[in-house]
Amino acid sequence: MTTKNTLSLAPLVALAAWLAACGGASSGAFSMTFPDNRADQIEAVAARIARAPAPDDTPVAVGVGGSPSRLFAIDLASGNRIWEQPAEMSGVPFIAGRLIFAQEGNAVVARDLASGSIRFTEPDQALKLVGAAGEGDVAVAVLSTGGGVGARSKLIVARGGSRADGRDLELAMGVPAVRAGMLFIPWNSQNVSVLDAASGEEVARVRIADDVVGHALVVGSDVYVGQNGLYRFTPSIARGSRDGAAWIGVSPGELPGTPAFLRDAYAPPPAPRSATHRVRLDFRPTGTGESVALANDTLYYAFYRAVFALSPEDGSVKWAHEHAADVVGAMAVDGGLVVADARGGLTLLGAANGAVAWEGTLGAEADAVLFRGGSWSPPASGGEPMLLSDQLVAIAQNTDARLVPVQVYAVQKLTTVESEEAAEALITLCDRREAAEPVRGAACSAMAERVSSAEQLIAALGRHARFLEGTREPPVGALARAAARIADRRAVPHLVAHLQDPATPTAALPQVFQALGALGDASAAGPIRDFVRLYHADDADPDAVTALAAAIDAFVALRGPVSRELLDEIAASPFGIPEVRGKARDAIAGLERASTEAQEADAARQTTTAEETAPSELPEETPGGDARPMTVTSEMVAGILAPVSRELGVCLANAEGGPRSARLVLRLGGDGAIETLSVTPPPVQACVEPLVRAQTFPGNARNQRQQVIYTIRR
Amino acid sequence: MRRSIHYFIVAAAVALVCASDVEAQGRVRQADVERQLASEDRDEVRAGIESIGVSGNARLVGPLAARIEKGLPSELLDAALDTLTVLARPEAGDVLFSLATHRRPTVRRKAIEAIVACRPRGADRVLVAALSDVDPAVRSAAATGLGQIGARTSIDSLFHALDRGILEASTSIGQLAQPGDVDRLLGYLGNLPFDAVTPALSEVLARADVPQQKKLAVVARLAELATPDARTFLEELVASLPEGRQTQSLRDAAQAGAERIVQ
Numbered sequence: 001m002t003t004k005n006t007l008s009l010a011p012l013v014a015l016a017a018w019l020a021a022c023g024g025a026s027s028g029a030f031s032m033t034f035p036d037n038r039a040d041q042i043e044a045v046a047a048r049i050a051r052a053p054a055p056d057d058t059p060v061a062v063g064v065g066g067s068p069s070r071l072f073a074i075d076l077a078s079g080n081r082i083w084e085q086p087a088e089m090s091g092v093p094f095i096a097g098r099l100i101f102a103q104e105g106n107a108v109v110a111r112d113l114a115s116g117s118i119r120f121t122e123p124d125q126a127l128k129l130v131g132a133a134g135e136g137d138v139a140v141a142v143l144s145t146g147g148g149v150g151a152r153s154k155l156i157v158a159r160g161g162s163r164a165d166g167r168d169l170e171l172a173m174g175v176p177a178v179r180a181g182m183l184f185i186p187w188n189s190q191n192v193s194v195l196d197a198a199s200g201e202e203v204a205r206v207r208i209a210d211d212v213v214g215h216a217l218v219v220g221s222d223v224y225v226g227q228n229g230l231y232r233f234t235p236s237i238a239r240g241s242r243d244g245a246a247w248i249g250v251s252p253g254e255l256p257g258t259p260a261f262l263r264d265a266y267a268p269p270p271a272p273r274s275a276t277h278r279v280r281l282d283f284r285p286t287g288t289g290e291s292v293a294l295a296n297d298t299l300y301y302a303f304y305r306a307v308f309a310l311s312p313e314d315g316s317v318k319w320a321h322e323h324a325a326d327v328v329g330a331m332a333v334d335g336g337l338v339v340a341d342a343r344g345g346l347t348l349l350g351a352a353n354g355a356v357a358w359e360g361t362l363g364a365e366a367d368a369v370l371f372r373g374g375s376w377s378p379p380a381s382g383g384e385p386m387l388l389s390d391q392l393v394a395i396a397q398n399t400d401a402r403l404v405p406v407q408v409y410a411v412q413k414l415t416t417v418e419s420e421e422a423a424e425a426l427i428t429l430c431d432r433r434e435a436a437e438p439v440r441g442a443a444c445s446a447m448a449e450r451v452s453s454a455e456q457l458i459a460a461l462g463r464h465a466r467f468l469e470g471t472r473e474p475p476v477g478a479l480a481r482a483a484a485r486i487a488d489r490r491a492v493p494h495l496v497a498h499l500q501d502p503a504t505p506t507a508a509l510p511q512v513f514q515a516l517g518a519l520g521d522a523s524a525a526g527p528i529r530d531f532v533r534l535y536h537a538d539d540a541d542p543d544a545v546t547a548l549a550a551a552i553d554a555f556v557a558l559r560g561p562v563s564r565e566l567l568d569e570i571a572a573s574p575f576g577i578p579e580v581r582g583k584a585r586d587a588i589a590g591l592e593r594a595s596t597e598a599q600e601a602d603a604a605r606q607t608t609t610a611e612e613t614a615p616s617e618l619p620e621e622t623p624g625g626d627a628r629p630m631t632v633t634s635e636m637v638a639g640i641l642a643p644v645s646r647e648l649g650v651c652l653a654n655a656e657g658g659p660r661s662a663r664l665v666l667r668l669g670g671d672g673a674i675e676t677l678s679v680t681p682p683p684v685q686a687c688v689e690p691l692v693r694a695q696t697f698p699g700n701a702r703n704q705r706q707q708v709i710y711t712i713r714r
Numbered sequence: 715m716r717r718s719i720h721y722f723i724v725a726a727a728v729a730l731v732c733a734s735d736v737e738a739q740g741r742v743r744q745a746d747v748e749r750q751l752a753s754e755d756r757d758e759v760r761a762g763i764e765s766i767g768v769s770g771n772a773r774l775v776g777p778l779a780a781r782i783e784k785g786l787p788s789e790l791l792d793a794a795l796d797t798l799t800v801l802a803r804p805e806a807g808d809v810l811f812s813l814a815t816h817r818r819p820t821v822r823r824k825a826i827e828a829i830v831a832c833r834p835r836g837a838d839r840v841l842v843a844a845l846s847d848v849d850p851a852v853r854s855a856a857a858t859g860l861g862q863i864g865a866r867t868s869i870d871s872l873f874h875a876l877d878r879g880i881l882e883a884s885t886s887i888g889q890l891a892q893p894g895d896v897d898r899l900l901g902y903l904g905n906l907p908f909d910a911v912t913p914a915l916s917e918v919l920a921r922a923d924v925p926q927q928k929k930l931a932v933v934a935r936l937a938e939l940a941t942p943d944a945r946t947f948l949e950e951l952v953a954s955l956p957e958g959r960q961t962q963s964l965r966d967a968a969q970a971g972a973e974r975i976v977q
Contacts, residue, residue: 465846465848466846467845467846467847467848467853467878468845468846468871468874468875468878469846470878500815501815502815502816502817502818502819502822502847502848503848506817530783530812533783533784533785534782534783534785534812534816535785535817536785537785537786537787538785538786538787538788538791538818539787539788540788540818541817541818544817569784573784573785574754574755575756575759575785575786575787575790576785
């Protein structure tokens with residue numbers, strides 16, 4: 001052991017007391033026989049915390065970076081650099097009261113926070129510096145192997161800037177805290193021993209049976225412990241369980257980089273240049289009485305240059321911020337999140353909307369930055385807020401390849417934003433060829449599910465690849481899916497135009513056909529038929545088989561039994577691609593099955609429903625011996641449609657949702673010509689209409705236009 | 715057995731020239747050819763397609779177009795397009811217009827070439843549209859074809875194509891340019907690579923319907939350009955112009971222009 005300071009008498013006395021209190025694991029601090037979760041002891045600790053004045057720590061940021069590596073400290077209140085020292089550290093430093101602990105070489109080095117000068121060093125005994133903390137004159141540092149079985153740790157206590165004690169223990173220790181003259185030491189994953197800093201005696205022990213405790217931390221005047229969740233140290237923690245304790249957990253959902261709420265304190269601590277510092281969660285716990293919450297009800301998530309404010313309950317995004325450089329340190333404050341970036345910038349992102357509310361500087365580039373803010377918060381100004389959709393789009397469009405996972409995440413979050421702007425942004429992102437494929441793919445998938453405005457859709461579909469105009473084809477496949485979802489037939493001519501455009505990628509064609517089939521507009525049947533005929537034997541593009549199969553499905557959906565002619569042609573085509581011919585045969589079989597079912601059902605249930613409008617009240621007799629009826633009745637319609645009743649039944653069976661019936665509204669001219677024909681539900685119309693129009697209806701003796709309503713059933 | 719398409723085209727062309735009574739021959743064969751086209755045997759279908767080209771029978775354009783629309787394997791479709799090109803009948807317009815947007819670029823290019831050969835009504839519209847094709851070979855064929863069919867209304871599109879780097883548009887511009895377009899063409903000198911503009915200039919200078927003063931303006935602009943390429947071009951122009959009073963002033967101007975450009 002090496003100490004560079006001169007020990008005064010007081011520390012020697014304290015050391016003697018510590019040695020007595022920590023005489024052995026069997027009876028002293030950390031002994032296996034010490035009772036845990038004793039309510040009286042824990043209440044006394046809580047009361048002591050409550051009585052103690054709030055920590056009066058100078059707000060500082062400590063950074064490490066540069067080459068060769070340097071350690072520096074910034075006074076956050078003044079913005080001044082306090083000092084800078086060369087230091088080759090294997091882990092990040094820890095601010096502990098008036099000291100900074102860092103692991104350098106084979107030793108732990110304690111520096112004076114005010115000057116950067118080395119106060120003492122301690123051989124690390126092949127242990128890792130897990131954490132350090134301090135309050136006033138008292139500081140504690142923990143070195144540990146981590147892990148479980150065979151774990152070793154060392155506890156170093158300093159007073160007045162000098163080493164006062166060092167204890168070796170055969171257990172795994174976590175990140176400590178110091179508050180109200182007590183040391184809070186997590187150990188062996190489930191325990192927190194509270195030691196009196198003066199005597200070294202263990203005054204209370206918490207054991208959480210159903211959770212991991214690896215960290216103790218002080219925020220404001222309160223002490224918190226936890227790792228996956230957070231317990232505020234109140235009397236209720238004596239329950240030894242989340243239930244009934246002042247506990248908070250977060251559920252932000254799956255986050256790229258899977259940052260921990262608090263890092264695993266029993267695993268080796270990350271190196272200064274570890275990505276752990278750049279992919280992180282930050283928060284500021286708060287609470288009164290037996291409650292605990294996160295300040296501004298916000299969990300901050302940073303992924304390199306992207307910062308998100310999330311709801312801790314469900315991970316919904318409150319705002320997002322695209323930062324100019326990697327975030328290498330952050331501290332949640334009442335006003336938002338202070339981030340330190342790799343270029344040496346300090347920025348306050350406002351809690352309400354993520355707008356930049358304050359900017360400062362570290363004065364140097366940094367690999368990792370730690371904060372001790374206390375009650376400090378930078379002077380915030382308003383900042384320029386952006387729409388959340390714009391914030392997410394900015395991140396999704398960033399060209400930094402490392403951000404791809406979080407760009408996909410941003411796109412996914414964009415789908416939850418209910419606004420026209422968000423829907424337009426999804427179209428834009430889906431259309432962005434230079435974007436990474438996962439990002440574009442996510443945007444296209446999201447767009448197909450999210451876009452609800454036909455105008456947006458049609459505007460996007462209206463574009464084609466034109467070399468002279470310098471335009472590219474839009475994301476046709478995703479737009480087709482969206483068109484099918486919103487069921488707006490105005491998209492049909494645009495989809496047909498893309499079907500006939502050779503610039504439309506083969507991979508997008510199945511979705512175009514699916515959309516055309518779902519939209520049920522008979523005008524698409526002709527182009528689909530032409531496509532199937534022209535390409536069914538063209539074996540040059542093996543990827544076209546899927547498109548041709550989708551085309552056959554769409555054609556059958558639109559034409560129902562009438563599609564049989566084309567299907568027979570394709571199935572029998574001697575040069576047809578085998579898979580396509582097989583598809584045609586399958587479709588024929590499907591039609592035949594549906595026909596049989598319809599026939600059976602028809603025999604049992606064919607009924608008609610007639611609701612004549614005004615003409616129904618007119619007398620049925622035809623004056624003057626005219627053979628034409630006074631009016632065409634639904635019974636007449638039933639007879640007229642009888643020859644195609646089986647096909648009509650198949651139309652119902654094949655339509656989306658397989659409706660049992662459909663309502664025809666026929667407007668007949670005085671001569672019996674069908675002027676209009678509407679079918680409900682609409683998807684059935686494309687199939688039913690040609691069958692009905694192919695029949696001949698009689699004129700009426702009054703030679704007047706009339707309406708007949710008729711229900712077809714299967 | 716596959717045969718060389720090029721060999722077939724040449725053979726078909728020779729047959730067309732040599733046929734003494736093509737229409738009569740075609741009438742005799744029509745039923746056989748239609749039967750062949752409907753065959754389930756590839757070789758027989760191919761034979762039918764090739765025999766149409768050899769017969770030169772315009773009445774068989776319809777059955778061939780119908781067979782194309784019913785769908786053919788890729789190699790038979792290519793052969794059918796070659797046949798339509800050889801036949802050069804405007805009746806093939808509809809099926810060729812359809813094939814000008816086929817998904818395979820090779821088919822589109824062949825369809826453009828066939829349209830140029832057949833010159834159906836509306837060919838200029840389809841070729842102008844093909845200038846925007848996503849495939850460069852199709853664009854080039856369209857640019858070349860517009861000049862070949864004399865589509866003067868396409869001149870703006872051809873200038874646009876030249877702006878966008880379709881160098882085949884240059885020749886067509888030279889073939890189609892009206893006197894007013896020559897000044898526009900000269901504006902490209904110095905802005906596009908010299909080789910991109912000279913095909914158009916060569917066409918303009920060779921055309922009898924372009925006023926002499928416009929040709930002299932071209933020569934003057936080249937002399938102003940005063941680059942080694944311009945000098946070479948002018949020297950070659952002098953060498954290529956036939957002797958005679960009509961070309962004397964142009965030759966003199968070109969000679970003088972070339973001499974003014976320092977080696």
